[in-house]
Amino acid sequence: MEQEYIILLQKILVVLFSVTLFWKIIKHICGLLVIEKEPVTVLVTGAAGQIGYALLPMIARGVMLGPDQPVIIHMLDIEPAAEALNGVKMELIDAAFPLLKDVVATTDVVEACQGVNIAVMVGGFPRKEGMKRKDVMSKNVSIYKAQASALEQHAAPDCKVLVVANPANTNALILKEFAPSIPEKNITCLTRLDHNRALGQISEKLNVHVSDVWNVIIWGNHSSTQYPDINHATVKTTNGEKSVRDAIANDNWLNTEFITTVQQRGATIIKARKLSSALSAASAACDHIRDWVLGTPKGTWVSMGVYSDGSYGIQPGIMYSFPVTCEKGQWSIVNGLKIDELSREKMDATAKELMDEKTLAYSCLIDD
Amino acid sequence: MAKEPVRVLVSGAAGQIGYALVPMIARGVMLGADQPVILHMLDIPPAAEALNGVKMELVDAAFPLLKGVVATTDVVEACTGVNIAVMVGGFPRKEGMERKDVMSKNVSIYKSQASALEQHAAPNCKVLVVANPANTNALILKEFAPSIPAKNITCLTRLDHNRALGQISEKLNVQVSDVKNVIIWGNHSSTQYPDVNHATVKTPSAEKPVCELVKDDAWLNGEFITTVQQRGAAIIKARKLSSALSAASAACDHIRDWVLGTPEGTWVSMGVYSDGSYNAPAGVIYSFPVTCRNGEWTIVQGLVIDEFSRKKLDLTGAELTKEKELAYSCLS
Numbered sequence: 001m002e003q004e005y006i007i008l009l010q011k012i013l014v015v016l017f018s019v020t021l022f023w024k025i026i027k028h029i030c031g032l033l034v035i036e037k038e039p040v041t042v043l044v045t046g047a048a049g050q051i052g053y054a055l056l057p058m059i060a061r062g063v064m065l066g067p068d069q070p071v072i073i074h075m076l077d078i079e080p081a082a083e084a085l086n087g088v089k090m091e092l093i094d095a096a097f098p099l100l101k102d103v104v105a106t107t108d109v110v111e112a113c114q115g116v117n118i119a120v121m122v123g124g125f126p127r128k129e130g131m132k133r134k135d136v137m138s139k140n141v142s143i144y145k146a147q148a149s150a151l152e153q154h155a156a157p158d159c160k161v162l163v164v165a166n167p168a169n170t171n172a173l174i175l176k177e178f179a180p181s182i183p184e185k186n187i188t189c190l191t192r193l194d195h196n197r198a199l200g201q202i203s204e205k206l207n208v209h210v211s212d213v214w215n216v217i218i219w220g221n222h223s224s225t226q227y228p229d230i231n232h233a234t235v236k237t238t239n240g241e242k243s244v245r246d247a248i249a250n251d252n253w254l255n256t257e258f259i260t261t262v263q264q265r266g267a268t269i270i271k272a273r274k275l276s277s278a279l280s281a282a283s284a285a286c287d288h289i290r291d292w293v294l295g296t297p298k299g300t301w302v303s304m305g306v307y308s309d310g311s312y313g314i315q316p317g318i319m320y321s322f323p324v325t326c327e328k329g330q331w332s333i334v335n336g337l338k339i340d341e342l343s344r345e346k347m348d349a350t351a352k353e354l355m356d357e358k359t360l361a362y363s364c365l366i367d368d
Numbered sequence: 369m370a371k372e373p374v375r376v377l378v379s380g381a382a383g384q385i386g387y388a389l390v391p392m393i394a395r396g397v398m399l400g401a402d403q404p405v406i407l408h409m410l411d412i413p414p415a416a417e418a419l420n421g422v423k424m425e426l427v428d429a430a431f432p433l434l435k436g437v438v439a440t441t442d443v444v445e446a447c448t449g450v451n452i453a454v455m456v457g458g459f460p461r462k463e464g465m466e467r468k469d470v471m472s473k474n475v476s477i478y479k480s481q482a483s484a485l486e487q488h489a490a491p492n493c494k495v496l497v498v499a500n501p502a503n504t505n506a507l508i509l510k511e512f513a514p515s516i517p518a519k520n521i522t523c524l525t526r527l528d529h530n531r532a533l534g535q536i537s538e539k540l541n542v543q544v545s546d547v548k549n550v551i552i553w554g555n556h557s558s559t560q561y562p563d564v565n566h567a568t569v570k571t572p573s574a575e576k577p578v579c580e581l582v583k584d585d586a587w588l589n590g591e592f593i594t595t596v597q598q599r600g601a602a603i604i605k606a607r608k609l610s611s612a613l614s615a616a617s618a619a620c621d622h623i624r625d626w627v628l629g630t631p632e633g634t635w636v637s638m639g640v641y642s643d644g645s646y647n648a649p650a651g652v653i654y655s656f657p658v659t660c661r662n663g664e665w666t667i668v669q670g671l672v673i674d675e676f677s678r679k680k681l682d683l684t685g686a687e688l689t690k691e692k693e694l695a696y697s698c699l700s
Contacts, residue, residue, distance in 0.1 A: 087606030272421030
């Protein structure tokens with residue numbers, strides 16, 4: 001009897017040992033099979049400038065597309081900036097970024113656009129002292145017309161475009177008009193900076209963490225007519241989730257100072273730094289692309305400048321900032337939100353400005 | 369459950385390196401994607417408005433990990449409760465200034481900041497000195513903050529280390545993440561010695577020594593070394609500004625590896641208080657190959673040093689000893 005028990009025990013031990021060894025081998029093999037994702041090619045125009053300098057390390061560290069997504073960066077700028085651009089390329093190499101699989105630094109728009117999956121258009125003609133609106137518009141219209149062409153012909157299919165350079169909405173519109181084979185839903189402009197600024201202002205007013213505020217909206221033009229709307233925004237407080245309007249309990253502030261603070265924040269930063277807001281603009285560009293590509297968190301929307309389809313009574317045919325959710329690489333406008341009278345006025349005012357800009361832009365094209 | 373926030377001080381935060389560094393810290397590049405942070409930003413009164421502008425931008429960026437921002441010109445407020453201190457602020461060399469003048473200005477700054485850190489920082493605060501002359505500024509800081517353990521005071525040579533990795537990866541046309549174990553010995557200056565004798569490259573078959581793959585000792589002992597040594601100047605020439613992006617990134621790498629540990633089989637370069645290893649002068653801050661574990665660095669011992677390397681290690685050690693003497697003469 002004892003003999004049988006001993007044999008049984010030995011058998012059990014052998015089985016246990018074999019199973020454990022087998023398990024370890026399987027785990028080891030699985031570890032070796034870590035398959036790296038194919039790199040995504042990201043274009044940054046105006047890459048030798050301030051926003052580029054802040055944006056490029058963010059992209060190379062995975063802030064834009066995730067910490068497991070290798071990237072190839074294409075940097076484009078104009079001839080006079082070629083040496084500085086090469087300096088930035090040297091620095092990207094010097095930083096030994098694990099995710100950065102290659103860097104192309106060029107002044108040739110065709111080379112820059114080749115095979116690009118994501119295009120962040122930071123380059124544009126900045127307004128100089130004494131320049132009239134029409135002059136700035138005219139310069140930028142030419143730039144975006146040329147770049148539209150190159151993108152359309154050389155970028156990868158389904159390339160996603162984010163226009164940052166001002167006038168962002170109208171530059172994006174021109175790009176869309178002159179790249180007809182790029183789906184219009186793939187061309188957007190940046191209002192995420194204003195969206196994030198609005199979140200920041202609310203969080204400061206309520207002394208909560210900024211990640212506890214969500215669902216503000218930026219309507220319209222990325223300009224001083226933008227309408228930062230908190231009517232549908234929520235805040236997580238110690239007493240549970242509340243509407244921002246209720247939590248702040250100060251409609252006067254919300255309808256006046258809050259709005260103007262967000263609208264004029266860019267100028268405030270310039271006054272303090274003597275330079276414009278590169279850090280926060282670059283960060284917002286990463287947020288815009290990341291949420292677009294990887295999806296917005298459940299129950300949350302973000303603001304993006306997109307081609308208007310007539311939602312909320314906004315005329316189609318302009319780039320207008322709406323509240324959107326993103327899923328599987330596509331954005332959808334959040335519909336059905338109630339719009340009060342004050343909001344209606346503001347939304348229409350910024351739409352009107354965009355129609356005027358469109359008219360001005362087209363007149364520049366005719367003059368060409 | 370969210371972790372307790374870590375307080376990170378950046379001095380000279382209104383400058384270029386600060387502007388590149390603070391968003392990296394706020395995004396978790398320095399301490400990990402799940403580690404909330406509170407930023408303390410310090411600069412001098414003439415930069416107060418610009419510093420506030422940076423604070424505004426940090427608020428405007430709505431960073432989920434950033435639990436607070438303190439922007440101040442008061443060194444005591446800046447140092448209070450900090451767990452990590454990145455000293456980017458210093459007196460830059462201006463045209464016409466002599467070495468002794470730059471040294472003198474910086475010695476005063478680091479002496480007073482040492483005091484404040486010692487008295488107000490959290491226990492076991494880890495310090496990284498970036499501002500040049502980095503090694504000697506770090507030494508002064510150590511000397512005047514005796515209650516901060518010497519092992520907690522380091523200076524940045526990770527930038528040079530990363531630059532060396534980059535040069536090798538370009539030469540061999542491989543991914544930079546496949547190159548490892550270069551060493552930067554000595555001073556973060558033009559006497560630094562970028563040493564690839566123990567560096568390896570991951571190839572499809574196995575890890576191979578860099579020397580074997582490059583097959584060009586003349587390049588490795590000549591152009592490679594001078595390229596890495598003079599890279600800072602090359603960047604300034606191209607950009608007309610110094611290398612903020614790569615310096616900030618290297619500072620994040622330095623702290624991250626120190627706190628979270630170096631990967632198995634890999635070492636990094638850090639400027640640390642010399643214990644005389646490899647016959648480097650003791651009592652200076654000297655860059656060595658180190659591994660990091662449980663928040664502590666350890667010098668990699670037992671590496672064979674050939675004759676060529678020996679001379680270079682000694683040269684940079686001699687420069688550090690002279691800098692130390694110069695610094696002390698400024699103090700008297």
